[in-house]
Amino acid sequence: MAQKLITLPIISKQSSSESPRDIDNQQYDVSQIFIQRLCPTDSSYEDFFRKYLLQNQPCIFSSKLTQDWLSRQNWVDGGDAVVPVANCGQEKFSSHCKEDMVFREFLEYWETYISDSHPKSHRCLYLKDWHFTKAFPDYHAYSTPVFFSSDWMNEFWDSRADSDDDYRFVYMGPKGTWTPFHADVFRSYSWSANICGRKRWIFIAPGEEDKYRNKFGNLVYDINSDELNDLDNYPHYSRSAHRIEVIQEPGEVIFVPSGWHHQVHNLEDTISINHNWMNGCNLNRCWSFLKQELSEVQREISDCRDMDGWNEQCQLILKASSGIDFSEFYRYLVTIATNRMNFLCMQQTQNSLSVLKISTDESSVNCQSSDHTSHCEGDTCQSGQTDSCDRTVNMCQNKIQLDSYKNVQVDPRNSLSELDMCQNDNAQPTCDNNEICDRNKRETESQTGSVYHALFDLIQVKQTLVDMIKTEEFQGIATNPDVRSVIDMMDDYIGSDGQ
Numbered sequence: 001m002a003q004k005l006i007t008l009p010i011i012s013k014q015s016s017s018e019s020p021r022d023i024d025n026q027q028y029d030v031s032q033i034f035i036q037r038l039c040p041t042d043s044s045y046e047d048f049f050r051k052y053l054l055q056n057q058p059c060i061f062s063s064k065l066t067q068d069w070l071s072r073q074n075w076v077d078g079g080d081a082v083v084p085v086a087n088c089g090q091e092k093f094s095s096h097c098k099e100d101m102v103f104r105e106f107l108e109y110w111e112t113y114i115s116d117s118h119p120k121s122h123r124c125l126y127l128k129d130w131h132f133t134k135a136f137p138d139y140h141a142y143s144t145p146v147f148f149s150s151d152w153m154n155e156f157w158d159s160r161a162d163s164d165d166d167y168r169f170v171y172m173g174p175k176g177t178w179t180p181f182h183a184d185v186f187r188s189y190s191w192s193a194n195i196c197g198r199k200r201w202i203f204i205a206p207g208e209e210d211k212y213r214n215k216f217g218n219l220v221y222d223i224n225s226d227e228l229n230d231l232d233n234y235p236h237y238s239r240s241a242h243r244i245e246v247i248q249e250p251g252e253v254i255f256v257p258s259g260w261h262h263q264v265h266n267l268e269d270t271i272s273i274n275h276n277w278m279n280g281c282n283l284n285r286c287w288s289f290l291k292q293e294l295s296e297v298q299r300e301i302s303d304c305r306d307m308d309g310w311n312e313q314c315q316l317i318l319k320a321s322s323g324i325d326f327s328e329f330y331r332y333l334v335t336i337a338t339n340r341m342n343f344l345c346m347q348q349t350q351n352s353l354s355v356l357k358i359s360t361d362e363s364s365v366n367c368q369s370s371d372h373t374s375h376c377e378g379d380t381c382q383s384g385q386t387d388s389c390d391r392t393v394n395m396c397q398n399k400i401q402l403d404s405y406k407n408v409q410v411d412p413r414n415s416l417s418e419l420d421m422c423q424n425d426n427a428q429p430t431c432d433n434n435e436i437c438d439r440n441k442r443e444t445e446s447q448t449g450s451v452y453h454a455l456f457d458l459i460q461v462k463q464t465l466v467d468m469i470k471t472e473e474f475q476g477i478a479t480n481p482d483v484r485s486v487i488d489m490m491d492d493y494i495g496s497d498g499q
């Protein structure tokens with residue numbers, strides 16, 4: 001029986017209406033947003049991909065999505081961990097003053113605050129951006145929903161030996177704590193799940209935030225503040241500026257698209273889990289943001305343009321202000337591309353005698369084949385045959401093999417059965433609970449693990465690399481591995497005319 005195939009709206013030049021590249025002048029129909037909760041068991045990844053990731057529209061999932069999480073059932077004793085806490089009563093550079101606190105002390109503070117009925121006189125402290133998964137890797141408080149699983153940021157930062165950062169956070173704070181008006185780091189997406197408590201979210205569509213800038217171009221700290229009515233200071237503000245509000249209930253999960261500014265208020269004592277993430281659908285938004293940030297840095301220090309090392313200085317400031325510079329962004333893209341090329345090679349060499357490994361840690365892109373025997377055997381064979389799988393699969397040292405991937409590009413709705421060899425429904429775990437089983441199934445079929453998604457990812461990375469090499473600032477940076485050899489290697493998978 002053929003594997004259920006998922007098609008993504010990618011790749012062909014004809015399908016430009018579904019291309020994630022078209023970000024300029026996007027119009028959002030805000031009247032339709034949040035009208036209903038998405039039920040995770042009725043929504044497919046493919047639908048979410050088309051309607052929300054590619055369209056960059058917010059949405060909210062019902063609490064069914066989190067009902068099995070350990071954190072939703074019993075949370076949690078963090079003990080002596082040191083956690084970052086924001087004082088919501090004190091502004092500092094359009095954000096809140098932050099300090100470190102021992103988690104136990106934060107809980108004591110919180111308990112007193114609750115038992116005293118949240119007195120106004122008391123400090124209003126919000127534990128934010130706690131890297132909980134990193135601090136408690138064995139706890140498994142939750143699992144990332146499949147809809148948000150194409151997450152290049154955490155994939156890259158997890159793979160780095162030189163950094164132990166990640167973009168997975170826990171927030172907890174009493175009623176009244178809040179997060180000022182902002183858009184997320186690098187214009188990434190975020191998803192946020194309420195473990196307990198309720199939040200009010202206020203969203204402003206991309207571009208509309210300019211109405212909330214003062215005459216110096218700085219964003220207002222509190223979107224509900226009366227200072228917006230001061231026309232001299234906020235010349236672009238009008239009361240009719242469109243805002244979207246939604247109340248997120250316990251267990252519900254909200255998707256925050258790229259570049260949508262938002263402000264968040266905890267209406268009750270609330271705990272939430274959130275990730276920042278990025279993938280081929282918002283890559284261009286993130287890259288455009290980085291270019292724009294660099295232009296601003298250049299403008300700000302334009303009076304020293306003639307000094308030696310000016311470009312390097314601009315990159316340093318970019319890294320400090322945005323968290324990433326061009327060369328790190330390049331490393332990030334190469335890591336994702338390398339992972340996808342390795343994945344595609346593995347798919348082709350499964351059950352064959354040789355595995356081709358691409359590595360990019362030297363100054364060039366290397367292709368090595370190594371002996372590696374992997375047979376389909378008996379009941380673990382996913383080919384639908386009971387005997388060992390004796391399909392002969394050619395290896396991907398042979399470039400002709402890679403042409404089969406290029407064919408996928410030409411017709412995005414091509415069947416992948418030729419490529420996803422040795423896989424069918426027999427591989428799915430048996431399960432008594434149909435709902436959970438369906439979810440597992442979707443997870444197994446997730447785009448992140450499919451040939452199709454890997455090709456989609458590669459094409460998006462290639463387009464960005466092609467754009468990067470056109471920028472003067474990037475040309476001044478030594479790339480290691482060389483950017484052209486990376487692009488050549490990618491062309492073996494997606495064709496040199498892949499847009």
Ligand SMILES: O=C(O)CCC(=O)C(=O)O
Pocket residue numbers: 171178179184190191192199256262264265272274
């Ligand atoms: O929950 C909050 O206070 C802020 C969350 C947020 O800004 C986000 O998830 O992007």
Ligand SMILES: [Fe+2]
Pocket residue numbers: 182183184190262
């Ligand atoms: Fe945010």
